[in-house]
Amino acid sequence: MNKSIKSVEAVLAPPDTHMVGDGFMVHNFFPTYQIIGERGMSPFFLMDYNAKWIIPPYEHQRGVGPHPHRGFETVTIAYRGSVAHNDSAGNSGVIGEGDVQWMTAGSGVLHKEYHEKEFSRKGGVFQVVQLWLNLPGQFKMTAPKYQAIVNKDMPKHYLEDGVSCVELIAGEYEGKKGPAFTFTPVNVFNARLKKGASADFSFDKNYNSGLLVLEGGVNINENSFAPEDHFVLFRHDGNDFRLEATSNCVVLILSGEPINEPIASRGPFVMNYEAELKQAYDDYRDGKFGYLAD
Ligand code: MN
Secondary structure (H helix, E strand, C coil): CCCCEECEEEECCCEEEEECCCCCEEEEEEECCCCHHHHHHHHEEEEEEEEEECCCCCCCCCCEEEEECEEEEHHHHEEEECEEECCCCCCCECCCCCEEEEEECCCEEEEEECCCCCHHCCCCCEEEEEEEEEECCHCCCCCEEEEEECCHCCCCECCCCCCCCCEEECCCCCCCCCCCCCCEEEEEEEECCCCCEEEEEECCCCEEEEEEECCCEEEECCCCECCCEEEEEEEECCCEEEECCCCCCEEEEEEEEECCCCCCCEECCCEEEHHHHHHHHHHHHHCCCCCCCC
């Protein structure tokens, strides 16, 4: 197969942070960041990145109180620290370091997300990514569900040095498949590369593709450099790119088939049309998302 280079459109520094509740201090790379906001990263609708944050011990568990979601999935990846959640359907769990919670909000849940109890008590470094993965109209009202994906269940493709690897959360890499069920074609990987290691990736050129550097730095296609906490947006000009670690690094890689449908979004809802947004707010007010104590 001929190589066709997927080139870098932009290397983006993290925008200013904002707080989500009192537990998440996030850089929103999209949809609010200008360059990505305009063209979008569909099917990825939103990315909130809580960069490394040293949190002192707290009695109180910091986080965000009960709120609804409808019309999409939240994918929460804990790199440092751990996050607990519970919802109006009685589900609860903890996302530990290296783990992922893939929640299909679908027709609707009411949930809260906060620092895990023991982590809160001890304090420590907190580093988390939350993605909002959009759903096509036909699946927006699907039944809510959770996929708890622990690190040991993620297939790892080891590179030549025997220690660097590409870890699969969703999608396919080198014949391995990520454990997440997805409604549309989506690739979500972590590349954990030792200094000097390189890894090659290939995605359909029409897919929206990007990466976030969580740790260390990487060269991309031998001509761009992305340092820690930066997001790299790719063009649609080819399929293939290469990463080379300039220091030990952790890189989140995203690529997915765009959902070419209208988007109407406000607050915690991502729908196709304004009338569906209004319905979501009405249903929320009418208690149709259930009840969850503060
Ligand atoms: Mn939420």
